Amino acid sequence: MTGVVGALVEAWDELRLHKLRVLLSLIGVAVSVAAMTAVLAVGQMTAQAQTEMMERDMGRQTTLTVNAFAATPSGNSDVVPAMRELAARYQVDHASVVQWASGRFRAGGATFESQLQLVDQPYGTMHRIQLVDGAWFAPGDEDRLAPALVVNEAFLSAVDSPGLATHPTVTLPGANPVTLVVTGVMANRWPDEGPAAFVLYDSYSRVSGAPEVDPAMGAVPQLELWVPPETADLGMETVRRDLTAALGEGAMVDVYSNAVSGQEAFDRTFRLVVLGIGTLVLLLGALSLVNISLVTVRQRIREIGIRRSFGATSGRVFFSIMLESVVATAVAGVVGVGLAVVAVRNLPLESLLGFGLEDTPPFPLAAALTGLAAAAGVGALAGLLPAAVAVRVRPIDAIRY
Structure with missing residues (x-):
């Protein structure tokens, strides 16, 4: 030394x-x-x-995306409960139902079309949602009388609101008009992005019933599961088998992973x-x-x-x-x-x-x-x-x- x-x-x-x-x-x-x-x-x-x-687009690695269609008389009304039961059975901490919809919103005297995504609270973490104002959905928001809404800046501009300090609200007209409160604002993802919003699936369904699906994105609800990479292959096989059995004969279940090889x-x-x-x-x-x-x-x-x-x-x-x-x-x-x-x-x-x-x-x-x-x-x-x-x-x- x-x-x-x-x-x-x-x-x-x-x-x-x-x-x-x-x-x-x-x-x-x-x-x-x-x-x-x-x-x-x-x-x-x-x-x-x-x-x-x-x-931000596809979810964390490795996220399993599940598309399911039930061939029962009740149609897809059984799909979401079966998806939720599957996620709870295997104790997947980050799981979210995703349903694309569209809505015609009214704020003041203005009316505008907006894309709407019905999701669960973990979706924000799974897709790295970043807000410029307000906050993402918190546990318990699904019980709000006026559902919380997280929107992009284009949506907020259409509402003609200066910011969240005024607690802006919008209304979904229909047989049962629904009032929603804007609680979070995301940046536009590209310069000319149109209005877009997120709402909790359970909160929206409780006060408004079945959403008006977006035909461009399909009417089938999805389930996203963020799982460890080493369990992805086994998870895909297990989800496909269990969900097919839960939905009965004739059900179609498609599972794919976003893992980039x-x-x-x-x-x-x-x-x-x-x-x-x-x-x-x-x-x-x-x-x-x-x-x-x-x-x-x-x-x-x-x-x-x-x-x-x-x-x-x-x-x-x-x-x-x-x-x-x-x-x-x-x-x-x-x-x-x-x-x-x-x-x-x-x-x-x-x-x-x-x-x-x-x-x-x-x-x-x-x-x-x-x-x-x-x-x-x-x-x-x-x-x-x-x-x-x-x-x-x-x-x-x-x-x-």
Whole structure:
């Protein structure tokens, strides 16, 4: 242990003596490490952003979507209770019935059409619903006399309300007019998005009865189940079997998963490509360090010869010379990683992507460690040739030079 510490101290002292030469040779190494680390980090953060964008549309990975149709005289009125019973039996914490509908809403003197989704409370977590004002449905909202409504900004503009402070309400005309209270507002998902709203399935059905289904989205209710990835295949088979048995003969049940195959392989390939390119750039940057080290060794022949005359072994000389390059590139790696962290942290990633991140990932530790390891590895390779030259120095050379 003492020998290792001594070699490190010696290497650091030599770097201090030749700091100008070493600094000039390590600028390229530091910049290369910063670029490679930053690209790896941005790649991982972009992958997180893509995952969140997909989960807003398709649900968390792995979400099972169940479409069911009952061939009984009562029709689809038995489907939703059977779906709820299935989710409760297997204790699925994040499960939601989804029914697409449409409605003609009235607010003040204005009347407008809006898309309407009937869901359960866990739907917000499963689809990463983000609100700009108000709150998503809470447990107990299904018992409200006036059902709660979560709308987008286009819907709120159609209501002509300045915000939730005025407790805006809308009415669904019909044989039994229903008054709904807007309790949450989402951002429009694209600039020209039309009015859209969410309401709790049980709350709406209790006061209004069967919804007016949206023919463009189909009349069959869906069930979404967020399950662990390792149970997806078994879950699909189990749900299909149990729900078919519950709905009786002639029932049609379709189950599919939103798991994206090949994504991990793509991410792994991306990291390897970036790592390969970054390592190549690091090797090019290390050429200057090799040149400086060779010149320095030629100037230190007398010093090395004297050390050999006092008993320094070839291994000790080789290790100390190579360690100088390793320490130098490791310091450059630390500087490069620091630059990458500052650059990535100040990068307006959300503005570039066009939407906010709910789970903003920290700077990837793996990217930082990869940058440091690559820098140290390149330093070891760059120190091999100067160390090999230093080993060939003999004590007599101290007199010659």
